[in-house]
Amino acid sequence: MKRTSTPRRHRTAIAAALACAAAFGTVATATGAQAAAPQHTAKAETPYVINHYGEENADKGKAERSPANLVLSEFTSAQALHWKQWDAKKAVATGKVTGAWCLDTCLDKPLKATVTLSDPKTVHGKKVYSSFTVKLAGGNGAYDSEDLKGKQPLATS
Template sequence: MQSTSHTTRRAKTVVAAALAGVAACGVLALQAAHASTSSGSAERTARTAGVARGSAAPYVVNHYGEENADNGRAERTPKNLVLSEFTSISGLHWKEWGTKEAVATGKVTGNWCLETCSDKPLKATVTLSDPKTVNGKKVFSAFTLKLAQGTGEYESEDLQGKHALATS
């Protein structure tokens, strides 16, 4: 009976040791995964460090959306932006939002290209620049648009060069 009891205890000890080993491996795997996620998070933070949201960074006056159509709204890093009465850009991914300029990629549409770009917006990079103080707020007052393909010359809208941006 003692040998059966001893064998049972030994088996329980082996099983317990195995479970402890599995648990330790699981903890190590979780720690490794967390470290990997944390370093990825640090990389993302480093990549977006240029996207400032501090008080020194200018705003952009955005007329996007029915509620902002008439008066506009001062925003930083908007998802969608009205560039002019004819052109807007959506799905913005901001690479930089500094005190002198802001840069993002997105998809451009306008009433000048309804037949060609309403279903397939044009990929572009927009740069906001020339901050000015208007009504006590610093806002960007110009934009430059660089299309991924094409020159930006359209019958009713010239997208080349620097253009004025609404400031109120």
């Protein structure tokens, strides 16, 4: 067995480590460049909804897709949403709705409804839905609320 001097072994180990680092750097740079390239997928073009649900989002809102709970207006919110559609034109969910307009009857027992988000527009560089409609399962006639009368504006910031 041939003996190698300690300095030579160190130089060999350092050279091997540098070669590995250079190879890793090349892979990392290629991966980073690929990640930085614009992604043209349907998901990137799909709008968000600005959601003010929850204490942490009450003031500024949060851009979300398919949230389980959603503030529709200052008077109406939706919970337990099951999204059936979320695309470039509209989003449709079934769930439960409560509002200031039904506190006596729906505070403890939210009403079944279909919520539709529509009219996407670009705000601060993000595509967001700007309108909503609510259709109660039993019909909207029992409640006199603006939020239940056709298309209504949705917070966009």
